[in-house]
Amino acid sequence: MTTSAMLCRERTRRFAGAVLAAAAGLWAALPPVADAAGTEAATGQRIFQEKCAACHTIGKGDLVGPDLKGVTAQRPRDWLERWIAAPDEMLAKRDPVATALLHRFRDVPMPNLHLDAAEVAAVLAYLATSTTGTPAAAAGAPAVVAAGDPENGKKLFVGSARFRNGGPPCMACHSAGGIGALGGGQLGPDLTNVVQRFGGASALSVFVGSSPTPTMNAIWLRAPLTPGERADVVAFLAQAPVSERPVQAIWHLAGLSALGLAILLGISGWIWRRRLRDGVRRPMIAGQRSARG
Numbered sequence: 001m002t003t004s005a006m007l008c009r010e011r012t013r014r015f016a017g018a019v020l021a022a023a024a025g026l027w028a029a030l031p032p033v034a035d036a037a038g039t040e041a042a043t044g045q046r047i048f049q050e051k052c053a054a055c056h057t058i059g060k061g062d063l064v065g066p067d068l069k070g071v072t073a074q075r076p077r078d079w080l081e082r083w084i085a086a087p088d089e090m091l092a093k094r095d096p097v098a099t100a101l102l103h104r105f106r107d108v109p110m111p112n113l114h115l116d117a118a119e120v121a122a123v124l125a126y127l128a129t130s131t132t133g134t135p136a137a138a139a140g141a142p143a144v145v146a147a148g149d150p151e152n153g154k155k156l157f158v159g160s161a162r163f164r165n166g167g168p169p170c171m172a173c174h175s176a177g178g179i180g181a182l183g184g185g186q187l188g189p190d191l192t193n194v195v196q197r198f199g200g201a202s203a204l205s206v207f208v209g210s211s212p213t214p215t216m217n218a219i220w221l222r223a224p225l226t227p228g229e230r231a232d233v234v235a236f237l238a239q240a241p242v243s244e245r246p247v248q249a250i251w252h253l254a255g256l257s258a259l260g261l262a263i264l265l266g267i268s269g270w271i272w273r274r275r276l277r278d279g280v281r282r283p284m285i286a287g288q289r290s291a292r293g
């Protein structure tokens, strides 16, 4: 063997030693394994409350989506993983189980909530606790809806009354019953009959209260509706809305439409910056805190 080959071997060995030492250091810094398994379900519970409870309960009945009690025993693990990670892709591929569920749930598709693999695993760990009946499973109780004032709800919707926490009028992005259908409200789906589609005022109220979908969440997390405002807007949407459009409303609508677009652009910039700064896998609660501050 030549000297240079030996030198090279020696260097490789030293390098490998350094890598091992670094790995051992990292390992020591990690929490004990048993502890990690315990906290996975707790992390899953937090994710569930934040991203799923608007549409699902565990053992308290259907909301916008099905009651998830026992679902980890009912469906194969890999199906659940794929579904929770990207329901939109499974619906697009016409997965038969997903398609049947979609029809049973009034054709309201479950949104892609952009969970990473670790988050999906955590939520499944949490859902599995409901099959064994731990008290932690009592999550996502449907809210009792206070009767709202539809007249005030309409004012809030179109922006002639303001939300106390400064949120934009719904009509900046949505139309309902012909209101906002021309010129404004194209960024979000039309909300005519949304109460029927969601299966009732209480389901819609829970949805508006926690706004689980990406755009809605980005706005309403920071400027939540008060319970009274929420009840009023839901009451407005629950009425069969009449189509009406005063002529002078056109400019108003054009302004609102521009406002909606500006908000969306602002949000995407903000999310992008946050991605760059925070990286991918960090606790969501901390993510929110730093995003607010």
Ligand code: HEC
Residues within 6 Å of the ligand: 047, 048, 051, 052, 053, 054, 055, 056, 064, 065, 066, 068, 071, 075, 080, 083, 084, 087, 098, 101, 102, 103, 105, 106, 107, 108, 109, 110, 111, 113, 115, 123, 212, 213
């Ligand atoms: C905006 C409402 C909404 C949100 C938020 C939501 N889901 Fe769903 N989910 C649905 C609907 C509706 C269905 C029924 C299928 C369909 O219509 O797309 C469903 C179906 C499911 C199913 C299949 C149930 C079965 O019987 O097989 C699972 C599992 C599930 N959701 C888990 C979750 C988890 C976990 C979260 C949070 C990370 C979540 N969902 C967030 C609306 C939602």
Ligand code: HEC
Residues within 6 Å of the ligand: 108, 157, 168, 169, 170, 171, 172, 173, 174, 187, 188, 189, 190, 191, 194, 207, 208, 213, 214, 215, 216, 217, 219, 225, 233, 260, 263, 264
């Ligand atoms: C800046 C734009 C914007 C504003 C303002 C806004 N929304 Fe939305 N909304 C959206 C978008 C976009 C969606 C589609 C899902 C997503 O990306 O969040 C949506 C989805 C919804 C849905 C689900 C509809 C469905 O068919 O699945 C409801 C209900 C809803 N919004 C209600 C409201 C209410 C009530 C207000 C006013 C309090 C409001 N939104 C204000 C953009 C907005």
